[in-house]
Amino acid sequence: MSVLAAALALALAPTPGSATAAADEPDPLVPGIVGAGRAEYPMDTPDQVLPPLRSEGEPVVPVPEPERQVDELVEHLPRGAVAEACTATTGIYQRQVERLLKLKVDGKQSAADCKAIKAFQVKEKIKPANGYAGPITWARAELLAARKNLDPGRRCPVKKYTVACVDLDRQLMWVRKDKKITYAVVNIRSGRKGYATRTGWHSIYWRHKDHWSSIYDTPMPYSQFFSGGQAFHAVYGQIATPTGSRGCVNLSYANARKLWDVLRKGDRVYIWGKRPGT
Numbered sequence: 001m002s003v004l005a006a007a008l009a010l011a012l013a014p015t016p017g018s019a020t021a022a023a024d025e026p027d028p029l030v031p032g033i034v035g036a037g038r039a040e041y042p043m044d045t046p047d048q049v050l051p052p053l054r055s056e057g058e059p060v061v062p063v064p065e066p067e068r069q070v071d072e073l074v075e076h077l078p079r080g081a082v083a084e085a086c087t088a089t090t091g092i093y094q095r096q097v098e099r100l101l102k103l104k105v106d107g108k109q110s111a112a113d114c115k116a117i118k119a120f121q122v123k124e125k126i127k128p129a130n131g132y133a134g135p136i137t138w139a140r141a142e143l144l145a146a147r148k149n150l151d152p153g154r155r156c157p158v159k160k161y162t163v164a165c166v167d168l169d170r171q172l173m174w175v176r177k178d179k180k181i182t183y184a185v186v187n188i189r190s191g192r193k194g195y196a197t198r199t200g201w202h203s204i205y206w207r208h209k210d211h212w213s214s215i216y217d218t219p220m221p222y223s224q225f226f227s228g229g230q231a232f233h234a235v236y237g238q239i240a241t242p243t244g245s246r247g248c249v250n251l252s253y254a255n256a257r258k259l260w261d262v263l264r265k266g267d268r269v270y271i272w273g274k275r276p277g278t
Contacts, residue, residue, distance in 0.1 A: 029076040029092070029135070029242040032128045062210045064219070066236050066253050073126040075136040076242050086114040091133025092242070096276065098133075100141040109133075139187045139240035142170045146185045150174065155272050162267045164204075164232070166190070166249055168197060169273035171240075173232075173249065175262055183262045186255045189235075192244035193278040202226040202269040209260065220248070222256040226269045232259060244275050 078089060090109040091097065098105045101120055103113055114131035121129035124140050156165035158179060166173045168190050175183035190197040204224050211223035211233065225231040230247045234256030249271075251259060 030079055032075045032077050032130075032132075032134075065221075073124065073136050073140060074238065075121070075126055075128065075130075075132060075134045076240075077128075077130070077132045077134050086111070086118055086131040089132055091117075091137070093135060093138035093276070094133045096133070096138050097141055100138075100145050135240040135242055136238070139171060142172060143185065143187050146170065146172050150181070150185055157270055159268070162263070164226075164263060164267060164269045166197070166269065166271040167273055168199070168271065168275050171275065173251075175259070183259060186251060187239050189239045189241065189245050189250040190275045191230075191247040191278070192275070195244070195246040196278060197230060197245075197247055197249060197271060197275070198227045199271045199273070202271065204263055204265055204267045204269065207260075207263075207265055221253065222260045224260070224263055232256065232263075244278065 077091075087109075090107065094109060094113075095105055095107045097103075097117060098107070098113060101116055103116055104110075109131070113133075117133055117137065118129050118131040120126075120141065121131070121137060124144075126136055126140060151165070151167075155167065156174075156176065157163060158176070160178055162175060162177045162182065164173065164175045164183075166188065171188055171190065172185050173188045174181060174185040204226050206225045208223045208225075209221070211220040211231075212218070213220055219236070220231065221234040223231045223233040230249070232249045232251060234253040235245075235250045236253065239250055239252055
């Protein structure tokens with residue numbers, strides 16, 4: 001091949017962002033409204049595997065508070081989905097949302113499904129309201145259902161002492177002491193595929209309000225470590241995203257700050273289930 005022919009072939013080859021290359025790649029989920037749902041700081045807060053090296057008494061520079069709270073519920077959906085109209089696209093959490101909205105659970109998007117899901121999104125102020133069963137819609141529906149029936153499977157042990165209950169199946173957590181709920185149920189984000197949040201019994205062994213990951217240079221406000229480098233802590237941005245964390249149990253900034261005042265060193269943590277898709 002001549003130099004000219006080689007150069008021409010290189011120029012015509014599809015680039016990673018071209019339509020030809022994109023045809024072989026999965027359609028990524030992105031926030032449904034351009035410019036919305038962005039975080040001021042990194043979203044991933046990976047498991048450091050080993051306990052933190054910093055001693056409790058060591059002075060640190062406080063991690064920043066968020067400049068704004070993420071109040072809007074901005075759904076993640078394929079780039080090709082229509083923004084403000086019902087779409088026939090089947091959402092990645094189609095079955096879960098069908099079950100929660102008491103629709104026919106078949107994992108297939110029908111016109112009736114789309115209409116019902118869109119109505120739910122409008123009611124809960126999820127944007128865009130287009131009937132797509134994405135992570136935000138599923139998380140909101142799961143949270144509302146849990147407020148009515150917190151633990152239908154009775155998976156969380158009832159003990160005389162404090163237990164932080166983490167349900168990976170539903171991506172929810174709450175805290176109870178005996179029969180009293182001391183921290184109401186909230187949405188969480190657990191470990192993604194390959195970075196599973198460890199299940200079973202754990203204990204809060206170290207707490208650091210202004211923790212910063214020295215390995216990944218990532219802020220981890222209100223960290224409460226319970227297993228190696230896995231901890232409850234805040235993230236800047238929405239919790240319900242297409243991918244999970246790298247092991248930690250992520251909460252919204254407001255919820256992590258509230259949890260800080262509920263748990264203490266030595267409190268028990270019980271985790272069960274599996275994050276959908278992992």
